[in-house]
Amino acid sequence: MASKTPGQSRKPLMAGNWKMNLNHVEAVGLVQKLTWTLDDKRHDPEKSEVVVLPPFTDLRTVQTLVEGDRLTLGYGAQDVSAHDNGAYTGEISVEMLAKLNCSYVAVGHSERRQYHAEDDALVNAKTAKALSGGITPIVCVGEGLDVRQAGQQVPYTLSQVDGALAGLTAEQVAALVIAYEPVWAIGTGEVATPEDAQEVCSAIRSRLSEVHGADVADKVRILYGGSVKSNNVASIMAQPDVDGCLVGGASLQVEEFAAIARFYDLPAL
Numbered sequence: 001m002a003s004k005t006p007g008q009s010r011k012p013l014m015a016g017n018w019k020m021n022l023n024h025v026e027a028v029g030l031v032q033k034l035t036w037t038l039d040d041k042r043h044d045p046e047k048s049e050v051v052v053l054p055p056f057t058d059l060r061t062v063q064t065l066v067e068g069d070r071l072t073l074g075y076g077a078q079d080v081s082a083h084d085n086g087a088y089t090g091e092i093s094v095e096m097l098a099k100l101n102c103s104y105v106a107v108g109h110s111e112r113r114q115y116h117a118e119d120d121a122l123v124n125a126k127t128a129k130a131l132s133g134g135i136t137p138i139v140c141v142g143e144g145l146d147v148r149q150a151g152q153q154v155p156y157t158l159s160q161v162d163g164a165l166a167g168l169t170a171e172q173v174a175a176l177v178i179a180y181e182p183v184w185a186i187g188t189g190e191v192a193t194p195e196d197a198q199e200v201c202s203a204i205r206s207r208l209s210e211v212h213g214a215d216v217a218d219k220v221r222i223l224y225g226g227s228v229k230s231n232n233v234a235s236i237m238a239q240p241d242v243d244g245c246l247v248g249g250a251s252l253q254v255e256e257f258a259a260i261a262r263f264y265d266l267p268a269l
């Protein structure tokens, strides 16, 4: 099995995308239980950074809890507007997220692309907007089942990466996170094999290196997402170009997500 490069400096990132689950009262319960569980199991924050991405309506509550109790837990949003402010009903601006001290925001999640017709140009605008507001975008890319069956997952995903990062400077690219999420593996229980994840994550890093240089490519954390569980996370994380996971369903289960965060203590099966 491929292994991490010795001395690699990218700190693993485990981000829990709650999607449209948990109201702000329920968020308190999950965040408290998660941090207690991580403490109880002696989670080492140097070995993985743990982040939650709750719905917008939970963010102020999560901020108050994290800051009030000085929790070692990052948080962010699941989407951001490409606009600064104005008549965009239902949208949330980067300035609003920055005011809530969000560290991260997911952009271009496949569910946004599928249900809200977000294309690469809009994902590009949102990525640039997040960066301009000092929030780290987690740029989501990945192919559907038809593309995978045609064996086109690498060119398809690289085209999404090119589109999402168009016009960004090397410095901006070095500051963002990319999440490779094959759509056929999201919420289906169909996890990609570690080799499937590595193939595309490695191709993404090579593309970043071609366009922005090896130093930039070496800094970017590339996550895998799609049916990540405690029983498959260690072997996925053993891949050299996988620097963390974007976790959906399992992030709503405290014990499961805490175990995923502590992937470094699990055997790679």
Ligand SMILES: O=C[C@H](O)COP(=O)(O)O
Pocket: 017, 109, 181, 185, 186, 187, 188, 189, 225, 226, 227, 228, 246, 247, 248, 249, 250
């Ligand atoms: O953002 C998370 C991904 O969509 C993965 O979701 P999942 O872990 O439920 O498959």
